Amino acid sequence: MAYDPRPVEPAIYKRWLEAGVFQPRPDGAPYVIVMPPPNVTAVLHMGHGLDITTQDVLIRFERMRGRAALWLPGTDHAGIATQNVVEKLLADKGQTRFDVGREAFVRGVWEFVTKTGKTILEQLKVIGSAADWSRTRFTLDPDYSRAVREVFVRLWEDTLIYRGHRVIHWCPRCLTALSDEEAEHHETNGNLYYIEYPLVDGSGHVTVATTRPETMLGDTAIAVHPEDPRGRPYIGKMVTIPIANVQIPVIADEAVDKEFGTGFVKVTPAHDANDFEIGQRHKLEMPLVMTEDGKMGGAGDGGRVPSDYVGLDRFEARKRIVKQLEREGLLVKTEPHPHSVRRCYRCDSVVEPRLSDQWFVKMKPLADKVMRGYEQNEFTIVPDRWRATFENWMNNIRDWNISRQLWWGHRIPVFTCTTCKHQWADRVDPQQCRKCGGPVAQDPDVLDTWFSSWLWPFATLGWPEQTSDLKRFYPGHTLVTGPDILFFWVARMLMSGYHFMGKKPFSTVFLHGIVRDTKHRKMSKSLGNGIDPLVVVEKFGADALRWTCVANTALGQDLMLDPDDLETTFAPGRNFANKLWNIGQFVLGQLPKQVLPIESIDRRLMTLADRWILARAQHAILAATGHFSDYRLDEAAKRCFEFAWNELADWYVEAVKPRLTTNDQLSRTTVHAVLVYCFDTVLRLLHPVVPFITEELWQRLPNRKPTELLAAANWPEILPQFVDSEADVQFERVKRAIELIRSIRAEYRVSPKTKLRATIVARGNDQAATFEGERDTIVRLAQLDHLALDGAQQGAGAHAVFGDGSEVVVALEGLVDVTQECRRLSEEFERLDKQLTSLAARLTNESFVSRAPQDVVAKEREKEKAWRDQRDVLAGKLKSLGCS
Ligand SMILES: [Zn+2]
Ligand SMILES: [Zn+2]
Numbered sequence: 001m002a003y004d005p006r007p008v009e010p011a012i013y014k015r016w017l018e019a020g021v022f023q024p025r026p027d028g029a030p031y032v033i034v035m036p037p038p039n040v041t042a043v044l045h046m047g048h049g050l051d052i053t054t055q056d057v058l059i060r061f062e063r064m065r066g067r068a069a070l071w072l073p074g075t076d077h078a079g080i081a082t083q084n085v086v087e088k089l090l091a092d093k094g095q096t097r098f099d100v101g102r103e104a105f106v107r108g109v110w111e112f113v114t115k116t117g118k119t120i121l122e123q124l125k126v127i128g129s130a131a132d133w134s135r136t137r138f139t140l141d142p143d144y145s146r147a148v149r150e151v152f153v154r155l156w157e158d159t160l161i162y163r164g165h166r167v168i169h170w171c172p173r174c175l176t177a178l179s180d181e182e183a184e185h186h187e188t189n190g191n192l193y194y195i196e197y198p199l200v201d202g203s204g205h206v207t208v209a210t211t212r213p214e215t216m217l218g219d220t221a222i223a224v225h226p227e228d229p230r231g232r233p234y235i236g237k238m239v240t241i242p243i244a245n246v247q248i249p250v251i252a253d254e255a256v257d258k259e260f261g262t263g264f265v266k267v268t269p270a271h272d273a274n275d276f277e278i279g280q281r282h283k284l285e286m287p288l289v290m291t292e293d294g295k296m297g298g299a300g301d302g303g304r305v306p307s308d309y310v311g312l313d314r315f316e317a318r319k320r321i322v323k324q325l326e327r328e329g330l331l332v333k334t335e336p337h338p339h340s341v342r343r344c345y346r347c348d349s350v351v352e353p354r355l356s357d358q359w360f361v362k363m364k365p366l367a368d369k370v371m372r373g374y375e376q377n378e379f380t381i382v383p384d385r386w387r388a389t390f391e392n393w394m395n396n397i398r399d400w401n402i403s404r405q406l407w408w409g410h411r412i413p414v415f416t417c418t419t420c421k422h423q424w425a426d427r428v429d430p431q432q433c434r435k436c437g438g439p440v441a442q443d444p445d446v447l448d449t450w451f452s453s454w455l456w457p458f459a460t461l462g463w464p465e466q467t468s469d470l471k472r473f474y475p476g477h478t479l480v481t482g483p484d485i486l487f488f489w490v491a492r493m494l495m496s497g498y499h500f501m502g503k504k505p506f507s508t509v510f511l512h513g514i515v516r517d518t519k520h521r522k523m524s525k526s527l528g529n530g531i532d533p534l535v536v537v538e539k540f541g542a543d544a545l546r547w548t549c550v551a552n553t554a555l556g557q558d559l560m561l562d563p564d565d566l567e568t569t570f571a572p573g574r575n576f577a578n579k580l581w582n583i584g585q586f587v588l589g590q591l592p593k594q595v596l597p598i599e600s601i602d603r604r605l606m607t608l609a610d611r612w613i614l615a616r617a618q619h620a621i622l623a624a625t626g627h628f629s630d631y632r633l634d635e636a637a638k639r640c641f642e643f644a645w646n647e648l649a650d651w652y653v654e655a656v657k658p659r660l661t662t663n664d665q666l667s668r669t670t671v672h673a674v675l676v677y678c679f680d681t682v683l684r685l686l687h688p689v690v691p692f693i694t695e696e697l698w699q700r701l702p703n704r705k706p707t708e709l710l711a712a713a714n715w716p717e718i719l720p721q722f723v724d725s726e727a728d729v730q731f732e733r734v735k736r737a738i739e740l741i742r743s744i745r746a747e748y749r750v751s752p753k754t755k756l757r758a759t760i761v762a763r764g765n766d767q768a769a770t771f772e773g774e775r776d777t778i779v780r781l782a783q784l785d786h787l788a789l790d791g792a793q794q795g796a797g798a799h800a801v802f803g804d805g806s807e808v809v810v811a812l813e814g815l816v817d818v819t820q821e822c823r824r825l826s827e828e829f830e831r832l833d834k835q836l837t838s839l840a841a842r843l844t845n846e847s848f849v850s851r852a853p854q855d856v857v858a859k860e861r862e863k864e865k866a867w868r869d870q871r872d873v874l875a876g877k878l879k880s881l882g883c884s
Helices: 007-019 046-064 079-092 104-116 117-125 141-159 213-218 273-281 314-327 365-376 384-395 470-472 481-503 534-540 542-551 566-590 608-627 633-660 667-685 690-696 725-748 765-773 777-779 820-845 846-853 856-881
Strands: 032-036 068-072 161-171 176-178 183-198 205-210 223-224 238-241 246-252 264-267 331-344 351-363 380-382 415-418 423-425 440-442 478-481 508-511 756-760 784-788 797-801 807-811
Touching: 007 117, 007 534, 007 765, 032 046, 032 470, 032 478, 046 068, 046 117, 046 478, 046 481, 046 542, 046 608, 068 470, 068 508, 079 104, 079 415, 079 667, 141 423, 141 470, 141 481, 141 633, 161 273, 161 820, 183 213, 183 238, 183 314, 205 213, 205 264, 213 314, 213 797, 223 273, 223 384, 238 478, 264 273, 264 797, 314 331, 331 508, 365 384, 365 481, 481 508, 534 542, 534 566, 542 566, 542 633, 542 690, 566 633, 566 667, 566 690, 608 633, 633 667, 633 725, 725 756, 725 765, 725 777, 765 777, 777 784, 784 797, 797 856, 820 846
Parallel strands: 032 068, 223 246, 380 508, 478 508, 756 784
Antiparallel strands: 161 176, 161 351, 183 205, 183 331, 223 264, 238 246, 415 423, 415 440, 756 807, 797 807
């Protein structure tokens, strides 16, 4: 009977919730993971599948180990992302947010979020998340908003927030500034345009190269490196900007890259961050030649944009300008030029660098505190290959633009007096100016979303109040996420933790990989290569989904899944659940209601098989505990799989079957105790990875009280009395003998129904005793009717040798046509021998070896070795069959 997870999983999840097992126990050392809050409008995707499963495994593991485990969930208001969703809904009705107005728009977003915002959390439950839902937080909750405001005001008071006038990343679609991290790099096959700027004195021209010709209308200088001999004669001369017909100087600046283009670069201070700095050094004008929505012209253009270009989209303007330059003979050439272009991480529009006034956080003092803790190993990053990237970013930290020209989010608490212009940040909305009592106006912008989520590890626990949760659960332990938000979020949480709490927020940052398809492309909506986890749960069960996420992800590596073949991708998890189910059905079917605990069984009553499986159980506990602790979840899962499937089901259960029905009550009691102990251990070890089926089976074990839950049970401890390397070695030898006989049977295609006659020639008395002791097991599992252990070989047969020198011989006379088999083997031997002779001749031929490419020669040598090995095997077979 196949296991059907569909009725089981929701019922089990309900039991866990009702029993309150996801809440931290009142005693015990805390273990805390804060869940990266998904966007409030998010819908479950495989990225969550991997991220959430990883955290759930760790939380369940530590909870079973006796820690007061807290997994704190919540959602992020996700400023730009959520605003975009609602703007799209408005667009369907032909409206923009400006038609609706700020207040009504924000109200609309709240309604939308209230209606749909819980979807993602409900979906996280479907895959088994053992989070403490009673502590769920939202980054716009009143308490949380208070923490955000407190943080802003404290930074303001510490003069770590300032108003900056500089070139920032601007999204012309979202109409807002973006941080460096929000403006993502994308490789693009662009062009490099070489443009002539005529010298005003008529003595010629200079040529500049640019990827964005439309910005030339905003040029206020041409710059050359002071030491570049090509440029030196022109310094101080004036040139005319084509099309704009404005005269600008040629200046010298060390920031110019001599290797780029012609050595002459155009300087557009309002539309390029580097040019802005050159502009500041040389006190250049800084005209803005585009509007906020990326069209040419606008109030700040100083009349530079000709009327036929005003209102044109920037990319259309680029085409027209190139054409016009071509017509006027000022376009020298166009070269293909692959380069990186920044795009908005929320809407994918090409970001336009733009001069603007924004609020910034001074990051250096915050980063320094983190790096002091980092150097003293107060926290670690796993896997450690991310350390260099982290260090590089932290050591070259840039100030953080935190203001967004959006409506959805935390309004910036900066107030300005309209009378005396006094400006300050306030914890509460002031009625009037603190200085002169005049009317005040609040800054219209909102804070970057990450300005609230960077407080997640302590604001979720009630900060700035000194709550009991804050005292008990800060700092946390493991922070699990993908490397894509290392800087957006993880690094900033470290900064806020050190700055506001005086302590690290967590001790380990565990960066798992990214979910990709089989072509190594990131899964995304736009590529249509995603997998819906809920479809997977419906078809295969949540345990199968989790199994695939865990077993296929080596430490920090990406998870490759095939969206076109869910069967191959998720069936292994389902098959394993079925196997566990079947082992369970068999084991449980054999057991009485009460079974003795393993500790009370007299070891002298145990057989080699008993001692062996108990030793393997200790090994599995040790390995799984170690691997889970080291974040090698896949290794842990694989060891548990091997213990359950190979060791317990395929060997132990098969070896002890007769004892389950024997009249020897002591033997039966012993087997029952061993079986229950081992199966119970399997379920505990596998519970963090596949919690549903393990809970379901565990409920059915003997001696179970109805209130007990595996989710709240203890992690298995090593029982030292069962660590038994002697039993390990001895039973492995018995297994090996059986496997060798089985492989001979398969090789000579002897029907499984035919009983074989075999001889084992043991090397040494110790081994002979082992085989003698397990004679019945060998006879039964290898399907023998006779096993000789006295060394006398029984006629012609096939033999195989153990690694340690013992031999197995299977009599084949009467079962296979020995004469024909000999002929077949000799022919094969002859053929191989001939091939080898000619290959060997080639390899001793100097002219071949010296002339052929080295890798070809190496391949031939490898081939020669493989053929020699094959020939030796054939020779062995010929000998053991007694062929002449
Ligand atoms: Zn955008
Ligand atoms: Zn005032």
